Amino acid sequence: MSNDKPILELQGINKSFGPVQVLRAVDFNVYAGKVTALIGDNGAGKSTLVKCIAGVHPTDSGEVRFNGQSVSIHGPKDASELGIEIVYQDLALCENLDVVQNMFLGRERLKHGLLDGSSMEQAARDTLASLSVRTLKSVRQQVMSLSGGQRQTVAIARAVLWNSKVIILDEPTAALGVAQTAQVLELVRNLANQGVGVVLISHNMNEILQVADRVSAMYLGQVAADIEVTESTTRETLVELITSGRSGDVGLITNDAEEEVTA
Amino acid sequence: MTDTTTEVLADFALDTTAKSLGDVVSDAKARFKSGNLGSLPSVLAIITLVAIFGYANPDAFLTTSNLANLMGQASAVIVIAMAVTFVLLLGEIDLAAGFTAGVAATVMATRLADGWPLWQALAISALVAIALGMFTGYMVAKVGIPSFVVTLANFLSFQGILLLLVKDKGTLRVQSTPVKALVGGNLSPTLSWLLVAVGLTLFAWSLWRTMANSYGAVPRSLVLIKLGGAAAAAIMVTLLLNENRAFEKAKEQGTVIDGIPYVVPAIMVLLVLLTFLLTRTQYGRHLMAVGGNPEAARRAGINVQRIRLTAFGLCGLIAGIGGIFLASFVDSVDPNTGANDTLLLAVGAAVIGGTSLFGGKGRVLNAVLGGIVLALIPNGLPLVGQRSPFGIIDIDFSSSGVKFICAGLALLAASSVDALSRKGA
Ligand SMILES: Nc1ncnc2c1ncn2[C@@H]1O[C@H](COP(=O)(O)OP(=O)(O)OP(=O)(O)O)[C@@H](O)[C@H]1O
Ligand SMILES: [Mg+2]
Numbered sequence: 087m088s089n090d091k092p093i094l095e096l097q098g099i100n101k102s103f104g105p106v107q108v109l110r111a112v113d114f115n116v117y118a119g120k121v122t123a124l125i126g127d128n129g130a131g132k133s134t135l136v137k138c139i140a141g142v143h144p145t146d147s148g149e150v151r152f153n154g155q156s157v158s159i160h161g162p163k164d165a166s167e168l169g170i171e172i173v174y175q176d177l178a179l180c181e182n183l184d185v186v187q188n189m190f191l192g193r194e195r196l197k198h199g200l201l202d203g204s205s206m207e208q209a210a211r212d213t214l215a216s217l218s219v220r221t222l223k224s225v226r227q228q229v230m231s232l233s234g235g236q237r238q239t240v241a242i243a244r245a246v247l248w249n250s251k252v253i254i255l256d257e258p259t260a261a262l263g264v265a266q267t268a269q270v271l272e273l274v275r276n277l278a279n280q281g282v283g284v285v286l287i288s289h290n291m292n293e294i295l296q297v298a299d300r301v302s303a304m305y306l307g308q309v310a311a312d313i314e315v316t317e318s319t320t321r322e323t324l325v326e327l328i329t330s331g332r333s334g335d336v337g338l339i340t341n342d343a344e345e346e347v348t349a
Numbered sequence: 350m351t352d353t354t355t356e357v358l359a360d361f362a363l364d365t366t367a368k369s370l371g372d373v374v375s376d377a378k379a380r381f382k383s384g385n386l387g388s389l390p391s392v393l394a395i396i397t398l399v400a401i402f403g404y405a406n407p408d409a410f411l412t413t414s415n416l417a418n419l420m421g422q423a424s425a426v427i428v429i430a431m432a433v434t435f436v437l438l439l440g441e442i443d444l445a446a447g448f449t450a451g452v453a454a455t456v457m458a459t460r461l462a463d464g465w466p467l468w469q470a471l472a473i474s475a476l477v478a479i480a481l482g483m484f485t486g487y488m489v490a491k492v493g494i495p496s497f498v499v500t501l502a503n504f505l506s507f508q509g510i511l512l513l514l515v516k517d518k519g520t521l522r523v524q525s526t527p528v529k530a531l532v533g534g535n536l537s538p539t540l541s542w543l544l545v546a547v548g549l550t551l552f553a554w555s556l557w558r559t560m561a562n563s564y565g566a567v568p569r570s571l572v573l574i575k576l577g578g579a580a581a582a583a584i585m586v587t588l589l590l591n592e593n594r595a596f597e598k599a600k601e602q603g604t605v606i607d608g609i610p611y612v613v614p615a616i617m618v619l620l621v622l623l624t625f626l627l628t629r630t631q632y633g634r635h636l637m638a639v640g641g642n643p644e645a646a647r648r649a650g651i652n653v654q655r656i657r658l659t660a661f662g663l664c665g666l667i668a669g670i671g672g673i674f675l676a677s678f679v680d681s682v683d684p685n686t687g688a689n690d691t692l693l694l695a696v697g698a699a700v701i702g703g704t705s706l707f708g709g710k711g712r713v714l715n716a717v718l719g720g721i722v723l724a725l726i727p728n729g730l731p732l733v734g735q736r737s738p739f740g741i742i743d744i745d746f747s748s749s750g751v752k753f754i755c756a757g758l759a760l761l762a763a764s765s766v767d768a769l770s771r772k773g774a
Pocket of ligand 2: 132133134175256
């Protein structure tokens with residue numbers, strides 16, 4: 087199946103914040119119906135890559151293809167129009183708005199030019215129910231009053247609401263308890279089984295080996311390896327890729343990344 | 350709800366479980382406990398002030414003519430407070446809104462003096478007010494200067510514009526009967542009753558709508574209590590205001606002053622329209638979102654700059670309308686129209702009503718409640734007169750010093766509530 091065309095294809099993406107180059111010639115592929123894990127140490131550039139895909143940060147150079155077509159994403163609207171949804175690490179919810187208002191933010195349903203509250207509320211409830219969310223008692227609660235896990239749920243539901251083609255989750259389980267983590271992972275798997283291209287960013291190797299079909303490992307702003315997860319893929323391989331950008335015969339060949347950083 | 354039922358509740362049970370009145374009350378209590386006081390402090394302040402002034406000087410304070418006066422005195426500050434609410438919701442400020450009002454009023458007065466028809470004078474004054482607001486918005490949203498600095502600068506330059514417009518005339522009389530009547534004129538008793546009927550019908554309709562869409566979370570008893578309370582208050586006030594409130598001497602000469610002041614329907618229309626804009630339109634929703642978390646709004650595809658720009662434009666327009674109230678109150682404009690403490694009282698009114706200075710939290714209604722509090726203080730204090738409250742010192746409560754100190758303390762108290770509720774959250 088790995089010879090399938092990727093639904094989202096990034097090639098040679100470069101991104102700097104002032105003098106600091108955060109992404110170097112990054113190639114990254116997302117496949118429909120598969121979970122692609124994106125791993126890397128703190129500051130490797132994972133969140134930045136996601137924000138570039140989302141159109142939150144403009145890229146310096148590089149190409150993005152969606153369904154084989156070259157596209158340019160200049161803002162969050164462009165990304166969502168393509169069917170790309172992101173659940174950010176810093177969830178980016180409006181605490182002063184309620185669950186429904188957050189889920190529909192920027193894409194409100196209107197009736198006669200006015201907000202259609204009841205229809206949005208019903209749709210929000212249906213989506214949350216389809217994710218078998220057990221923890222939310224009211225969709226009219228302000229996000230301010232929700233726990234971390236509940237906020238995570240709302241953020242994911244917000245992405246799922248739009249029948250998206252690609253959903254990117256930036257460390258969705260980092261703040262969750264055991265039961266909720268299992269629930270989110272199951273959800274991730276379900277989304278992929280429904281044909282969505284899912285990207286999962288995580289620091290938890292067990293989690294990745296459990297749900298991911300492929301792994302892209304980032305090391306100091308570069309993609310060190312892009313591998314398929316098989317029976318023989320081990321925790322140790324992944325950890326090596328994260329910490330040194332290399333494991334056995336996969337990974338970065340040269341060491342210049344490190345040299346450039348120290349220079 | 351008790352703890353045992355919470356456990357067996359299914360998903361979103363709170364949305365679909367019918368609530369009793371008791372549940373609603375305990376929900377409200379829980380909200381207050383968590384520091385989210387909403388409009389409660391301003392409502393309590395109104396009750397307390399009325400009780401104190403009513404006790405201190407019932408003959409002067411608790412009269413229908415004073416009630417009508419109070420409405421006129423509060424009106425301009427309330428409207429300008431509505432204006433600044435829209436920028437406060439973004440966590441911004443407009444220190445020049447008072448002078449925007451002054452300039453708009455003066456533009457209208459000069460046009461009227463030149464013999465322009467009223468609607469043209471009003472239209473040009475509205476355009477000027479919007480332009481002043483958009484200018485501020487451009488500086489804040491596009492150039493990126495903090496609104497505090499931009500509007501501090503505008504505080505000076507708009508005052509300059511006002512002085513240039515008034516020129517050496519000093520005072521310019523407003524030559525338009527409808528404008529003069531806006532603050533000070535009254536509906537006829539019959540129209541007053543019609544207003545009450547229309548107002549209560551609309552209120553009942555909106556309550557019914559909320560209840561119908563709430564899946565039982567808003568119990569019928571609550572709706573009936575709200576509607577009954579509003580009806581009782583409106584009918585009582587109308588009965589009082591429909592009495593002739595001219596002074597005894599004037600009454601003997603046949604003078605009749607009665608009916609609900611025009612400012613009441615005027616403020617109500619603004620309140621309903623602006624509340625509608627804020628809560629039922631996409632623009633209002635996006636404005637709240639930008640105020641709550643600009644980054645989240647941006648990622649949701651909202652054009653944050655456009656919201657900032659237009660919010661200042663809207664603030665300008667509403668402040669301009671406030672200027673007409675200012676001009677109508679004294680039937681003239683001068684270099685002090687919208688100057689002095691106008692802006693401070695307007696911002697104070699919004700904050701006292703429960704609108705946050707930190708953005709994302711507030712309602713248009715808060716401007717009305719806070720405006721009433723701040724109008725009650727200068728209205729009631731002079732009637733208290735010279736007293737020695739603790740038998741130690743003599744205080745002249747009618748002095749401006751005491752008035753300013755009390756208004757300042759009220760604002761400080763309100764912003765403490767705001768700051769503490771954020772800390773507690
Ligand atoms: N807006 C910004 N301006 C300047 N530098 C930034 C910005 N955003 C991120 N960076 C820098 O880019 C680098 C990559 O950050 P990024 O958030 O992408 O890392 P990450 O791989 O997501 O790490 P983590 O696992 O901690 O979430 C870091 O060195 C960070 O300091
Ligand atoms: Mg990150």
